Amino acid sequence: MGCAICGGMAAIKYTADGRLLCKPCFFQSFEDAVLHTIEADSLFTPGQRVAIGVSGGKDSSVLTHVLFVLNERHSLGLDLHMVAIDEGIRGYRDDSLACVYRMQERYSLPLVVKSFKGLFGASLDDIDDRRAAPTPLCSECGVLRRYALLTGSREAGADVMALGHNADDAAESIVLNLMRADIARLGRGANTVTDGADIPRVKPMHRCTQRDIVMYAHLMRLDYFATECTYAPRGLRNVPRAILGAAGGVLSGVPLNIQRVGDVLSRALHEDSKPGVCERCGGMSSGRVCQTCLVVEAEGHRGVRLSGND
Ligand SMILES: Nc1ncnc2c1ncn2[C@@H]1O[C@H](COP(=O)(O)OP(=O)(O)OP(=O)(O)O)[C@@H](O)[C@H]1O
Numbered sequence: 001m002g003c004a005i006c007g008g009m010a011a012i013k014y015t016a017d018g019r020l021l022c023k024p025c026f027f028q029s030f031e032d033a034v035l036h037t038i039e040a041d042s043l044f045t046p047g048q049r050v051a052i053g054v055s056g057g058k059d060s061s062v063l064t065h066v067l068f069v070l071n072e073r074h075s076l077g078l079d080l081h082m083v084a085i086d087e088g089i090r091g092y093r094d095d096s097l098a099c100v101y102r103m104q105e106r107y108s109l110p111l112v113v114k115s116f117k118g119l120f121g122a123s124l125d126d127i128d129d130r131r132a133a134p135t136p137l138c139s140e141c142g143v144l145r146r147y148a149l150l151t152g153s154r155e156a157g158a159d160v161m162a163l164g165h166n167a168d169d170a171a172e173s174i175v176l177n178l179m180r181a182d183i184a185r186l187g188r189g190a191n192t193v194t195d196g197a198d199i200p201r202v203k204p205m206h207r208c209t210q211r212d213i214v215m216y217a218h219l220m221r222l223d224y225f226a227t228e229c230t231y232a233p234r235g236l237r238n239v240p241r242a243i244l245g246a247a248g249g250v251l252s253g254v255p256l257n258i259q260r261v262g263d264v265l266s267r268a269l270h271e272d273s274k275p276g277v278c279e280r281c282g283g284m285s286s287g288r289v290c291q292t293c294l295v296v297e298a299e300g301h302r303g304v305r306l307s308g309n310d
Helices: 023-040 058-073 093-107 116-120 124-129 138-155 167-179 183-188 210-219 238-250 254-269 291-298
Strands: 012-014 019-021 049-053 079-086 111-115 160-162
Touching: 012 023, 012 210, 019 023, 023 058, 023 210, 049 058, 049 138, 058 079, 058 093, 058 210, 079 093, 079 116, 079 138, 093 111, 111 116, 111 138, 116 138, 124 138, 138 160, 138 291, 167 183, 167 210, 167 238, 167 254, 183 254, 238 254
Parallel strands: 049 079, 049 160, 079 111
Antiparallel strands: 012 019
16 A cells, blocks of 8 residues: 555554555655644743653653754754653652653753652652552542642743643543543643743644554654553543543544544633632642642642652
């Protein structure tokens, strides 16, 4: 079968639009799609310092590589930095951080590393150890990580933070919010730009599917850490992930379809839900006090605090 762009030997199905492509045309199409999101949604302006949230996983490894390539190829004028968060998860984050250090060498980008232990006085393993029974930890970990990423990005002097969220992540969030009847979160929608804090968060791969990202990482032979987080089996996200996985087995384009419906729902539900600023820490918040400060308060008796030192 011939490549839909150049007529050469097709090797890959590009799931974003279903075309069969050869390897070089797949790379080009994927990178062009990220560039299109950057330009269409005005994610960056020339001269900005961009802190890429880098975990060593496939999404942020692909994001780092593609931003690096686009920055050179299209003279975007971005000052790329990397920020990594060490949540303190034995047998997982220690190995993925080793990958982040190798990426730092490969791309020669400045790197800031912040740890839960330094910022909150306890690693995620400490928080888990101090609980009477195993409970889901992903929501709290996500909240604390957002704070840590903001702190690291401030330390890097960044104007904007870039994260590796993709279309499948967005679809999972939409299904989860539907199942929980979380109208407020559905209304806020999954946009490519989240304003509110002093450093906005942007998602250049928001319209890229997980399959295309994995394929890109694999064919480009990128160095990334593929093991699942130790705490993932307890995560609530496994429910929408399983539903979407099953749907993807019989229908094509499910993540992008759900994302489109999510956009419509978000516009219909939208009631001026632009987040404000937390009165305690200055982070982004939809209420007076942000999720980080609420988690720190709730976990205070287990030794979690906002130390601000790292
Ligand atoms: N420990 C971390 N340090 C820095 N950034 C992180 C970290 N964990 C997640 N991120 C950022 O948040 C994005 C979404 O993370 P999430 O854990 O939801 O997805 P993921 O599929 O595991 O991402 P990845 O494949 O990059 O690890 C990542 O792509 C990355 O940009």
